[in-house]
Amino acid sequence: MADKPQARKRNAYPHFLPIPTRWMDNDVYGHVNNVVYYSYFDTVVNGYLIDRGVLDAERSQTIGLVVQTQCDYFAPLAFPQQVDAGLRVAKLGSSSVRYEIGLFAAGAETPAAQGHFVHVYVDRDTRRPAALPEPLRAALALLVD
Incomplete structure (x- = not known):
């Protein structure tokens, strides 16, 4: 079995987004279902990119595709x-x-x-890897640990 993951404290994260839970997020066991956590991941990442003006989901020529995800649950x-x-x-x-x-x-x-997820940025039309546009790189650089 792998080593137990170490939880990072709040101060390890330079950006925060408050997300209200919804009644439908709970499962029959009375807590947020594990699949909903990935929705929260998408919400904070894409919200950050949209707020910084570096993602237009309908028109951006370079788009991020998720190629890996992982989540550890503590509470x-x-x-x-x-x-x-x-x-x-x-x-x-x-x-x-x-x-x-x-x-x-x-x-x-x-x-x-x-947890984490990895975006590979690709050309919208060809779906081939594309270099990060400079405005996107600059916005992401603000979050680099």
């Missing part, structure tokens, strides 16, 4: 809690980015879950 979250989604960039390549996300109960110092 449950449940409706009606607010989730503070922390975001950082662990690796910024020429055409790929490894985002790391911590999901915290509002105000908590230790995450309820943390």
Whole structure:
């Protein structure tokens, strides 16, 4: 069995987005279902990119495709809690980015879950890897650990 993952504290993440949980996020066990955590990952990453003006989902010529995801769970979250989604960039390549996300109960110092996903940026039409456009690279550089 792999070593137990170490939870990163709140101060490891330079950007946060508050995300309200929804009634439908809970499963029959009374907590947020594991698949919903990945939706929170998408929300904090794409929200950051849209807010910085470096992602136009309908028109950007360079788009990010998820090629890897992973999540470790430490404690449950449940409706009606607010989730503070922390975001950082662990690796910024020429055409790929490894985002790391911590999901915290509002105000908590230790995450309820943390994980990552990797975007490979590609040309929208050809789906071939493409260099990160400079405005995107600059926005992501602000999150590099």
